[in-house]
Amino acid sequence: MKKSTQVALILLITSLIAFNLFGVQRFPRPEFENGYQQPETILNAPRALFFEYFDLAVLIGSLSLITWLILKKRSRKAVFWVMIFSLLYFGFYRKGCICPVGSLQNVTLALFNPEYSLPINGIAFFIIPLVFTLFFGRTFCAGVCPLGAIQDVFALRPVSLKSWVQSLLGLIPFIYLGLAVLFAATASDFIVCRYDPFVGFFRHNASFMMFAIGGILLFISVFIARPYCRFLCPYGVLLNLVSRFSKKHLTIAPSACISCRLCENSCPFGAIDKPTGAKFKQPSNVLVKKLILYCLIIPFLMAVCGWTASKYYESFAKVNFKVKLATEIMQSKNSESEVIPLEITAFRSSGNSEEVLFEEAKVILNRFYLGNWFLGGFIGLVFGLTLARLTIIPYKTDYTTNKGTCFSCARCVDYCPVKE
Amino acid sequence: MDNKKLNRREFINKGVRIGIGVGIGVIGYELLSRTLSSKTVWQIDPAKCIQCGKCATSCVLEQSAVKCLHVYQMCGYCDLCSGYLRPETKELTTGAENQLCPTSAIERKYIDDPYFEYHINEELCIGCGKCVKGCGAFGNGSLQLQVQHELCVNCNQCAIARECPSEAFSRVPASSPYLLKGFGGK
Numbered sequence: 001m002k003k004s005t006q007v008a009l010i011l012l013i014t015s016l017i018a019f020n021l022f023g024v025q026r027f028p029r030p031e032f033e034n035g036y037q038q039p040e041t042i043l044n045a046p047r048a049l050f051f052e053y054f055d056l057a058v059l060i061g062s063l064s065l066i067t068w069l070i071l072k073k074r075s076r077k078a079v080f081w082v083m084i085f086s087l088l089y090f091g092f093y094r095k096g097c098i099c100p101v102g103s104l105q106n107v108t109l110a111l112f113n114p115e116y117s118l119p120i121n122g123i124a125f126f127i128i129p130l131v132f133t134l135f136f137g138r139t140f141c142a143g144v145c146p147l148g149a150i151q152d153v154f155a156l157r158p159v160s161l162k163s164w165v166q167s168l169l170g171l172i173p174f175i176y177l178g179l180a181v182l183f184a185a186t187a188s189d190f191i192v193c194r195y196d197p198f199v200g201f202f203r204h205n206a207s208f209m210m211f212a213i214g215g216i217l218l219f220i221s222v223f224i225a226r227p228y229c230r231f232l233c234p235y236g237v238l239l240n241l242v243s244r245f246s247k248k249h250l251t252i253a254p255s256a257c258i259s260c261r262l263c264e265n266s267c268p269f270g271a272i273d274k275p276t277g278a279k280f281k282q283p284s285n286v287l288v289k290k291l292i293l294y295c296l297i298i299p300f301l302m303a304v305c306g307w308t309a310s311k312y313y314e315s316f317a318k319v320n321f322k323v324k325l326a327t328e329i330m331q332s333k334n335s336e337s338e339v340i341p342l343e344i345t346a347f348r349s350s351g352n353s354e355e356v357l358f359e360e361a362k363v364i365l366n367r368f369y370l371g372n373w374f375l376g377g378f379i380g381l382v383f384g385l386t387l388a389r390l391t392i393i394p395y396k397t398d399y400t401t402n403k404g405t406c407f408s409c410a411r412c413v414d415y416c417p418v419k420e
Numbered sequence: 421m422d423n424k425k426l427n428r429r430e431f432i433n434k435g436v437r438i439g440i441g442v443g444i445g446v447i448g449y450e451l452l453s454r455t456l457s458s459k460t461v462w463q464i465d466p467a468k469c470i471q472c473g474k475c476a477t478s479c480v481l482e483q484s485a486v487k488c489l490h491v492y493q494m495c496g497y498c499d500l501c502s503g504y505l506r507p508e509t510k511e512l513t514t515g516a517e518n519q520l521c522p523t524s525a526i527e528r529k530y531i532d533d534p535y536f537e538y539h540i541n542e543e544l545c546i547g548c549g550k551c552v553k554g555c556g557a558f559g560n561g562s563l564q565l566q567v568q569h570e571l572c573v574n575c576n577q578c579a580i581a582r583e584c585p586s587e588a589f590s591r592v593p594a595s596s597p598y599l600l601k602g603f604g605g606k
Contacts, residue, residue, distance in 0.1 A: 025494060025496065025560045026496070026558075026559060026560055027496025027497075027498050027559065027560055028496065029493070029494070029495065029496060029497065030496070030497055030532070030535050032531065032532055032535070033532070034531075034532050036531050036532065036537075038492045038493070039492055039537075039539070040492075041489055041490060041491050041492060041493075041600070043489075043597075043598050043600075044568060044569050044570035045569060045597065046459075046461045046569035046572070046574070046594050046597050047569075047574070049458055049459055049594065052458070052459050095573050097573060097574060097575055097576055098576065099576075102576045102577075103576075105576070105577075106576065107447070107451065110451055110454065111447070111450070111451070114454065116591075117454050117455050117456040117457065118451055118454070118455060119455065119457055119458055119459050119460050120452070120455055120458050121458070121459065123448060123451045123452060123455065127444055127447070127448050130444055131441075131444060134437060134440055134441060134444070189577070189582065190576060190577035193575065193576045193577045194577065194579075194582075203480065203481070203573060205480065205481055205482050206480065207480075242440055245433050245436045245437040245440060246437075247437060321587065341585075342470070342472050342585040343585040343586075345470065345585075346468075346470045346472070346585045346586030346587075347586070349470060349586075350468060350586065
């Protein structure tokens, strides 16, 4: 054996040992003899867990306080100051995250995807406002939600909307909720957080589009009070439905209504139901006919909407990362283009197999197909019920708050002359 | 008759209320039974990261919460640092035209011939990952992109995670918030 080969061999063996010692390091760390102290990599810890529980305590505290102020004290002024506090704390201090509006997506994701475990705070922020609403009405909306609060302070010149306009625009939150649930359940996207218009103000930092949309909504809220809450908020849909069956709810008059009409225009949200008058007392045979009609129309609407939505499941599914990636890989095989998208490069370097990805994408596509049927059906149902509500007017004699749409802001209370 | 009607309505209301209450309880119980952590934060897995540069632009913050972290234990202290110098530089000096970092966030300090220490100035770092790419390609991979939790506002859905082409972002328990490679003997 030549000397040079021997040296080479020794070098090779030692380098192999060194390689093993230092793992994959190409350039082993030198041994310094001049007393050099290696600096530490500074790893800043995230916000301490204590503060998360503090947030929860603030939520429960402010909800309890505002509920007491609304139902027992009946004081608009006090409600306003709690609202300002929530705006400062949950809005500007906590920067709008974590909020119950977004948490409904986390809950959906956790329910449909067992591998995602939702932290306790996420669960609590979703459930606690619902529980309060079940017992006391939408006191959360009145002054704990930072998104509601920022619009409420701008409600300076509210105009009242026609009830049919309100019902029609009131359909949007249901559609938004349906879409949010669909995209969260398929682990595709959190659209409510993505298009949250006010979070940019809370962070003092956002893209131009976000500021523009938020600014427009705030401008609108000068004239149409709380546009996001009434015509967009998906969590508001849940609170609306739950609040209809609430045990206690804010009443305009503390005792019997004297129908003095003073509160008639006091609600900027159009949530006061006026007395219908005797002429609206429909005979029961007409009501039965209408009921039968709607029993036929609503399933038909559901089927039509479901079928229509199911036609578009593929374009909906493109929102999902895996489906998008699988489609891009399929397309890149057919096209001659030299430019390879980053996603494909990343996927190839990850070493995962295409077959597995295609299988996963197929499962997600099937979920979207089913999900779109449900989404369409849900929208059809909501359309039908809204239609029914517009034609079947319940007979009423008093001015009362609409338990569904009322935010329990207690504005109307100040207008009521009945004080005992 | 009115009284009877009211009673019926109250009865239905009560029934539905109990139903909703039970429903909320079941969902709450179901979720609580699956909960593993009391808090999660977003983090990048350096093993999946391809340094596409989207971290610098997609974050909701003006200056991204993603920063380059230097794991000194893994560093080779090279003179010809592929994370510090641009690949086709004519001179191996610290001149701005030779630096890979667009903001000159990497500070080079002479330690011992021929070794240099590299330090990231986090105030200047924009998280573009150019140095990470260079170090990973020709060096030890001691420079890694990580979410700096002091800066991160922990959005419910991370805007960078949505844009990330390699799905390198994930929610990790707040008790172990960093996923550095080669750290702590790994």
